[in-house]
Amino acid sequence: MKTQNQKAWYFVLPVLLLVAFNALIPMMTVVNYSVQETFGNNVFFWEGLRWFEELLNSDRFHAALGRQFLFTGLILLIEVPLGIIIALSMPRKGPWVPVCLILMALPMLIPWNVVGAMWNIFTLPDIGLLGYLMNTTLGIDYDMTQSPFAAWATIITMDVWHWTSLVVLLSYAGLVSIPDAYYQAAKIDGASPFKVFRYIQLPKMKQVLTIAILLRFMDSFNIYTEVFVLTGGGPGNSTTLLSIDLVKIALGQFDLGPAAAMSLIYFAITLLVSWLFYTLMTKDDAK
């Protein structure tokens, strides 16, 4: 049982101050911009909720939001089952465990723009390994800069390459925490591998999977650098995800008001969906 102690606030104070400095002040700036119009030189005009209304009715925003949900949905559908399958087939002990863990964690520690640049080099039609294999060896017409489908296939593959390991590592951590006695009991009962998975492994992985899905949702929904470096949002607007569109408006066109309004709506959607995920996945625990 935790003790009631208001002095604990002193322990939290440094964290509170640092995060507040980084979160509240910029957030207030964004809120401030979102209700004003500027033509530069720090001259601002009150605009009220105009930017929010325009944005919510804008086809461009709807399209970017749709692409964002499509991207996040696809990578969750691929990475979560794939990560579980890989974690299940990994060795539980022995000299290969650290080798597997190190090699699998490696993509996550590469700077995001290097990931984009790496995949760019990898997929160049004539001189990239994948591009060459597809075009010359397999005879499939593959050029990311021309075909929206190829661009989408590439950004999805890139994200699967980049982040599936997170799901693997988390699921694996859940799996190794299962005592051997559970498996022995299942063996005596003659449980099929599927039943072992459904009634022993999956419940044990549930907590770490909740974390994995939440982290993957937040990070894929906020993805910017990798996709921007790889495709620049093209061809056309086909891979212009929400964050890419936002940076285009904010830093490209310097439309601070609309960009700020978009930031707030963007943040609100991320919060809302994260909260929904969290509530749905922890619903059973509360009972």
Add this chain to the structure above:
Amino acid sequence: MKKRALIPILYIAFLMLPIYWLVAMSFKTTNEILSGFSLFPQSFTLENYATIFTDPTWYWGYINSILYVSLNTVISLAVALPAAYAFSRYRFLGDKTLFFWLLTNRMAPAAVFALPFFQLYSAVGLFDTHIAVALAHCLFNIPLAVWILEGFMSGVPKELDETAYVDGYSFPHFFVTIFVPTIKAGVGVAAFFCFMFSWVELLLAKTLTSVNAKPIAAEMTKTASSAGYELGLLAAAGTLTIIPGAIVIYFVRNYIAKGFALGRV
């Protein structure tokens, strides 16, 4: 058993292919790269690496990145340790709200904060310093560190604290010499994640720097655009950015799997 091993092997092969290609590219001359496809470097060269190690704008980018990442890891852990202790041991007014609010910062898209961050850090005169980037990255690293450490600390029985006080330990003495060493696996995992997210983030790091604290990764985007198609150089710089990550993983390799399960990451 043999058949099952195929899945991780195939997966790791898939992970290694693009990395191999990057490394192979870094040993090729620009001529060879542009003249056509070759699986292995035909005319092996170290010229790309020589350029990086002799040009100050290149190797300083590297040093800058390591400086602000280390600084961020130290700051994040230093403030997250006592806070995580408070969350795991005490109930206080607004504790749950505060914990949730901290986590919401993990969800904020960096793109949202880029411009306000630029103005904020310019206003306080920290623009283009390592400390600016280190502080900015605290936004998403402190919540994560608190979250991880709180999980580990909650796994330590409260009797440990009480016994120490009975034995006459003061709080700081107990915290530093007994409590922190007890959860050193957790500190390792938290440090790993702080390092990782600060090392890989570029949007904020690039926004907050221009010359003196410019990260290596931002140096690369400059090369990609201005010097045309220096693919070999780009590949060499990219290869070098993989090395610190690889070293860090090697040190925490035994903690990663256990750490995740113990802590509530």
